[in-house]
Amino acid sequence: MKKDNLIKLISKSSGQKRKKCESAFDTITLLISKSLRNKRNVVIDNFGSFCIKRKKTEIIIIGNYFKKVIPPEDYISFEYSENIVCKEECSDFLDLKEIVSALSVQFNINKEDAGIFAVCIFNTIIDCFRKNRNIEIPKLGEFKTIKSISREFRQSVNFIPVKKLAKNINHYFNDLNSEVQKYKEIYSEYSDSVPEFKISEEFMSEYKEMCNEREDILKDEVNNNAGDGIRKKLISDELIELHKEITNSVSSEKTEKRTNLWG
Structure with missing residues (x-):
């Protein structure tokens, strides 16, 4: 209308x-x-x-x-x-x-x-x-x-x-x-064509370099502490025992002399 x-x-x-x-x-x-x-x-x-x-x-x-x-x-x-x-x-x-x-x-x-x-x-x-x-x-x-x-x-x-x-x-x-x-193809959770996960070469090279640096640091620490270990091993256990025996015998002689003086 x-x-x-x-x-x-x-x-x-x-x-x-x-x-x-x-x-x-x-x-x-x-x-x-x-x-x-x-x-x-x-x-x-x-x-x-x-x-x-x-x-x-x-x-x-x-x-x-x-x-x-x-x-x-x-x-x-x-x-x-x-x-x-x-x-x-x-x-x-x-x-x-x-x-x-x-x-x-x-x-x-x-x-x-x-x-x-x-x-x-x-x-x-x-x-x-x-x-x-x-x-x-x-x-x-x-x-x-x-x-x-x-x-x-x-x-x-x-x-x-x-x-x-x-x-x-x-x-x-x-x-x-x-x-x-x-737009890029959407992969559903039921799809078999899910793209494979890969680590980049750049990341791998950086990771290897970091591991090498860590290994060098550990070697330096071992070398620095090696001297203390050698010095400790120079004094054997046998020498320590011998030192104890000599010390004990000397102390016993001194005790006997003191006793005779009073006797």
């Missing part, structure tokens, strides 16, 4: 002139578009919500040697719900009250009448969704309805923003494109 046909339905359901309905509709469209460009979510009671979300970088493995890198993306996610109420965690978002205030100022009417007018516009759009009609809105995007298979009403609506708005939302990543890159 084009915008002109939608304005006719709004004029018929609200009882207002077409020019006034078109002006109010353009104001609402501008507020939603401007809010999204400024990274503000939009939550409209009993209609739905427009939220800006971000897709993370995605890597897809292609065969054994290639991978596809998909860059991040900021996009608009629309959730259609006739029972939604403003209970967003963030404190800054566009809601129905702000839209009503804008219409009240634009047409110089009280907020109650402006609220009735705004609700009438959104209810007309909901009726189009219920009849599975797609709606195209210039400078905003297209709403595409998905038919429900069951008898129960479970309407689903996809929102596709216009290219200019989508680029504005994704301005951080517009210059990034998907790329296919080569």
Whole structure:
């Protein structure tokens, strides 16, 4: 459905002139578009919500040697719900009250009448969704309805923003494109082709040099301590025993002489 046909339905359901309905509709469209460009979510009671979300970088493995890198993306996610109420965690978002205030100022009417007018516009759009009609809105995007298979009403609506708005939302990543890159083959724990572990020649040569240096140090220590060992071996055990016997005999003679003196 084009915008002109939608304005006719709004004029018929609200009882207002077409020019006034078109002006109010353009104001609402501008507020939603401007809010999204400024990274503000939009939550409209009993209609739905427009939220800006971000897709993370995605890597897809292609065969054994290639991978596809998909860059991040900021996009608009629309959730259609006739029972939604403003209970967003963030404190800054566009809601129905702000839209009503804008219409009240634009047409110089009280907020109650402006609220009735705004609700009438959104209810007309909901009726189009219920009849599975797609709606195209210039400078905003297209709403595409998905038919429900069951008898129960479970309407689903996809929102596709216009290219200019989508680029504005994704301005951080517009210059990034998907790329296919080569990468080394990944060896799984179940693979038999696990590469053999090898020690580099440079490491082996350094290790041998370190061992040789250690061996030289040990030889020097042995040579330095060899003199003490030789000096110790020059005095044999037999000489030590002989020295003890001579010492004992001399001491015993001295004792006997002292005893005879008193005798």
